Amino acid sequence: MRSLPIGCCFALFFACAALAQIQYDASRKVWLITSSHSSYAMGIGPTGQLQHLYWGAPLWRIADVPAAQESHDISSFDPHQMLENEEFPGWGGPRYYEPGLKITRANGDRDLVLHYERHSIQENELEIALKDIRDDIEATLYYRVYPDSGIIGRWAVIRNGTNQPITLESAQSATWYMPRGVSYRLSYLSGRWAAETQLNREPVQEGMKILESRLGHTGHNLNPWFAIDPGNADEQHGRVWFGALAWSGNWRIAIEQTPYQQVRVTGGFNTFDFAYPLKPGESLETPVFYGGYSNSGFGEASRLLHQLELADIQPHGLKARARPVLYNSWEATEFNFTEAGQKELAEKAAKLAIELFVIDDGWFGKRNNDHAGLGDWVVNPQKFPNGLNALISYVNGLGMDFGLWVEPEMVNPDSDLYRAHPDWVMNFPGRPRSELRNQLVLNLARDDVKEYIFNVLDKLATEYKISYFKWDMNRTFAEPGWPEVAPEEQKELWVKYVRNLYDIMARLRAKHPNLEIESCSGGGGRIDLGILRYVDEFWTSDNTEAFDRLRIQEGFSQAYAPKLMSAWVTDVPNMNQRSTPLQYRFLVAMQGALGVGANLNKWTDEDTQLAAKMIALDKKIRDTVQFGKLYRILSPRTSDTTANEYVSRDGTEAVLFGFRHSQEYNTVPPIIYLEGLDAHATYRVESIDNKLPNQQQEASGAWLMQNGLQLQLKGDFDSTLVLLHRVQ
Ligand code: DGJ
Numbered sequence: 001m002r003s004l005p006i007g008c009c010f011a012l013f014f015a016c017a018a019l020a021q022i023q024y025d026a027s028r029k030v031w032l033i034t035s036s037h038s039s040y041a042m043g044i045g046p047t048g049q050l051q052h053l054y055w056g057a058p059l060w061r062i063a064d065v066p067a068a069q070e071s072h073d074i075s076s077f078d079p080h081q082m083l084e085n086e087e088f089p090g091w092g093g094p095r096y097y098e099p100g101l102k103i104t105r106a107n108g109d110r111d112l113v114l115h116y117e118r119h120s121i122q123e124n125e126l127e128i129a130l131k132d133i134r135d136d137i138e139a140t141l142y143y144r145v146y147p148d149s150g151i152i153g154r155w156a157v158i159r160n161g162t163n164q165p166i167t168l169e170s171a172q173s174a175t176w177y178m179p180r181g182v183s184y185r186l187s188y189l190s191g192r193w194a195a196e197t198q199l200n201r202e203p204v205q206e207g208m209k210i211l212e213s214r215l216g217h218t219g220h221n222l223n224p225w226f227a228i229d230p231g232n233a234d235e236q237h238g239r240v241w242f243g244a245l246a247w248s249g250n251w252r253i254a255i256e257q258t259p260y261q262q263v264r265v266t267g268g269f270n271t272f273d274f275a276y277p278l279k280p281g282e283s284l285e286t287p288v289f290y291g292g293y294s295n296s297g298f299g300e301a302s303r304l305l306h307q308l309e310l311a312d313i314q315p316h317g318l319k320a321r322a323r324p325v326l327y328n329s330w331e332a333t334e335f336n337f338t339e340a341g342q343k344e345l346a347e348k349a350a351k352l353a354i355e356l357f358v359i360d361d362g363w364f365g366k367r368n369n370d371h372a373g374l375g376d377w378v379v380n381p382q383k384f385p386n387g388l389n390a391l392i393s394y395v396n397g398l399g400m401d402f403g404l405w406v407e408p409e410m411v412n413p414d415s416d417l418y419r420a421h422p423d424w425v426m427n428f429p430g431r432p433r434s435e436l437r438n439q440l441v442l443n444l445a446r447d448d449v450k451e452y453i454f455n456v457l458d459k460l461a462t463e464y465k466i467s468y469f470k471w472d473m474n475r476t477f478a479e480p481g482w483p484e485v486a487p488e489e490q491k492e493l494w495v496k497y498v499r500n501l502y503d504i505m506a507r508l509r510a511k512h513p514n515l516e517i518e519s520c521s522g523g524g525g526r527i528d529l530g531i532l533r534y535v536d537e538f539w540t541s542d543n544t545e546a547f548d549r550l551r552i553q554e555g556f557s558q559a560y561a562p563k564l565m566s567a568w569v570t571d572v573p574n575m576n577q578r579s580t581p582l583q584y585r586f587l588v589a590m591q592g593a594l595g596v597g598a599n600l601n602k603w604t605d606e607d608t609q610l611a612a613k614m615i616a617l618d619k620k621i622r623d624t625v626q627f628g629k630l631y632r633i634l635s636p637r638t639s640d641t642t643a644n645e646y647v648s649r650d651g652t653e654a655v656l657f658g659f660r661h662s663q664e665y666n667t668v669p670p671i672i673y674l675e676g677l678d679a680h681a682t683y684r685v686e687s688i689d690n691k692l693p694n695q696q697q698e699a700s701g702a703w704l705m706q707n708g709l710q711l712q713l714k715g716d717f718d719s720t721l722v723l724l725h726r727v728q
Pocket of ligand 1: 521542
C-alpha cells in the first residue's frame with residue numbers, strides 16, 4: 001500500500017492530479033482504489049466470494065464503503081448468488097449470468113466456485129488471487145490504476161495447479177458493474193468496410209447485448225469499446241462509465257441487465273469457438289480490459305481514454321513525436337508502379353514539405369493486381385530495375401523518410417511462398433480454403449510461420465532504410481484449422497495468432513528502434529488498445545471522402561486519440577461520388593495525423609499552393625491537435641455544422657475546426673461555444689480565411705465560452721480553422 005495517510009486523501013484528489021491510492025481495510029476486508037477521477041471498491045463476502053462494491057466519482061473515506069454482504073435467496077428461482085455483484089464469478093453453483101471463467105476438467109466436472117485466497121498491493125497495482133473451493137485452479141485478478149486518467153486496467157491469469165488437464169471454455173478479463181437500479185443507455189461503435197466507427201446509442205434493457213468479433217481480427221463491424229450513462233449524459237455533462245478491451249483477435253463484450261437490476265459488462269476472449277487447454281502447471285493470461293469513469297459527460301470520457309493511450313499505451317508514451325505528414329501513392333497509382341513514376345510523385349510531395357513518402361501495395365513479387373504475389377516479399381525487378389534503394393535514396397535526398405506497405409500475414413495461392421508451403425495457411429484438411437480478395441491467411445499461431453514473417457520484415461528493415469511499415473491485413477479468417485497440432489489444441493489458434501503477431505511487432509521495434517508501424521486492416525479493421533502497444537497510428541478507413549470521414553472520425557475519437565487517427569486528403573469525386581473543396585478535405589484530415597493520398601500529377605498550381613499552405617499550417621498546430629484535449633462541440637450527426645476544438649496540454653494554444661455541410665437557404669450558422677479555455681485569460685483569435693464574426697481579433701476565455709463564435713460558414717462544404725493563442 002502506498003504510504004500516504006488516508007486522512008490526506010481529500011486534499012490529494014484535488015491538489016495532486018497524478019496520484020492514485022490503493023487502500024485495504026483488513027478488518028472489513030474492503031479495497032478502495034482511488035484517483036482524482038474515480039474510485040473503485042471491492043470486498044470479500046462472508047463466504048469468501050469477491051464482491052464489487054462501488055465504481056464512480058472519487059471517494060476518500062474507505063469506512064464509507066459497506067463491507068460485502070451475503071444475500072438471501074428470494075425464491076428457488078432467484079438464488080442469492082445471482083443477487084450479489086460477484087467480481088469474477090466462476091461458472092459453478094447456481095450462477096447464470098456471464099461468468100468470468102468457465103472450465104471443463106478431464107473427468108467432465110465443470111463446477112467452479114472461486115473464493116478469495118490472498119492479495120498484494122504494489123504501487124498502483126493490486127493483485128487478488130481467487131481459488132476454486134476444492135481444486136488448485138486459480139484466477140489471479142490484476143487491477144492497475146493509471147493516476148492521470150483514473151482508468152483501471154484489469155486482466156486475469158488463469159492457472160491450472162492440479163495434476164490433470166483442464167479446458168477453459170470462457171476466460172474473461174473482467175466484469176464491470178454499474179450502480180444498481182438505474183436505467184442506462186449504451187454507446188458503442190459499429191460499421192463495415194469503408195464506414196467504420198459509427199456511433200450508436202440505445203437503451204440497456206433486460207437480457208444481453210453482445211459486441212464481438214468472430215473474424216480473427218478486431219473487425220470493421222464492431223469496435224471493442226463501450227460507454228454507459230444513465231441516459232442523460234451529453235458531451236459536457238453527466239455520469240459516464242466506459243471501457244475498451246485491448247485485444248486484436250476474437251473479442252467479446254457482453255452488456256447484460258439481469259432481472260435484479262444489475263447492469264454488468266463482461267469482456268475478454270470471445271467464447272465463440274473457444275477452448276483453451278491448460279496442462280498441469282500451465283496458465284493463460286487474458287487481455288487487458290480498461291475501464292474508467294467521467295463525471296463530465298462523453299467528452300471527458302474520451303479525453304481520459306486519449307490520455308491513457310498517449311501516456312501509457314502507445315510506444316514511446318508522451319515522448320512520441322507528432323505524426324509526420326505523409327504521402328502515400330496508393331490512390332494515385334494502385335499497382336502500377338514505375339520507379340520514374342514514384343520519383344515524380346516524390347518530387348511533388350517534397351515540394352509540399354511532406355516528411356514521409358510511403359509506397360503501398362504492388363512493389364514486390366508478381367504483384368500487378370490482387371491475384372498474385374502476396375507472400376513474396378522481394379522487390380519486383382520490372383518495376384524497380386535499380387532495386388528499391390535507388391528510390392529510397394532519391395526520397396531521402398529530397399528530405400523525406402521512406403515507408404513501405406506490407407501485408408505479412410497473407411498469401412496469394414499464386415505465389416512462390418504458397419507453392420513452397422501450402423501447409424502454412426490455416427485450413428481444415430480436405431475442406432475448401434475460402435479465398436477473400438484472392439488470398440489466404442497464414443497460420444501465424446505456428447511458431448515456424450511467426451519466425452519466417454519476423455525474418456522477412458527484419459531483413460527488409462535491415463537492408464533498406466525503412467522508417468515506417470504500413471502493416472495491412474486484408475481479409476477475415478475462415479476455416480481456422482491447425483492440423484499439425486492435437487485436435488484439443490487447435491482452437492488455441494485464436495489466441496496464439498494474436499500473441500505471435502504482437503511478438504513480431506515487439507521484436508521488430510526492439511531491433512529497429514526508429515521503425516514506426518501503422519496498423520491497417522483494409523482501413524479500420526484493426527483498431528484497438530492491444531495492438532496500440534506496438535503501433536504508432538491506425539489507418540482509420542479506406543473511405544477517404546471528407547464528409548463521410550467526419551462521422552467516421554467522430555466515432556473514432558470516442559475511443560481513440562487524434563494522434564492515432566491517420567487521415568488522408570485524396571482526389572474528388574471520391575468513393576461516393578461526392579466532391580468537396582480542397583480546403584475542406586485538408587481541414588477534415590488535419591484533425592488527425594495528416595497524409596496526402598491524391599494523385600499530385602493531377603493537381604493544378606492553385607491546388608498545390610493551397611496544399612503547401614495547409615501542410616505548413618498542420619505543422620504549426622499538430623502538437624495541439626495530436627496531443628491536446630479534444631472538445632467535440634457540434635456533431636455531423638445532429639447539425640449542418642461540425643465543430644471540434646483542440647486545446648494544447650499547457651493551455652496556451654487552441655484550434656477550432658468548423659465545417660458547414662449543406663446550409664438551408666437563409667439560415668444562420670450555429671453558435672459554437674468554445675470549451676476548455678481559461679475564462680480569465682485573453683486569447684488572440686485568428687481565422688485562416690476571415691470567417692470570424694466582426695473580424696474580432698482578441699477575446700477572453702469567458703467570452704469565447706459563454707458568448708461563443710458564430711463562424712461565417714455558408715453554402716455547401718464550407719470550412720474554416722480558427723487559431724487561438726493565449727496572450728494574457
Ligand atoms: C487496404 C488498405 O486499407 C489500403 O489503404 C491499401 O493499402 C490497400 N489495402 C492495398 O492493397
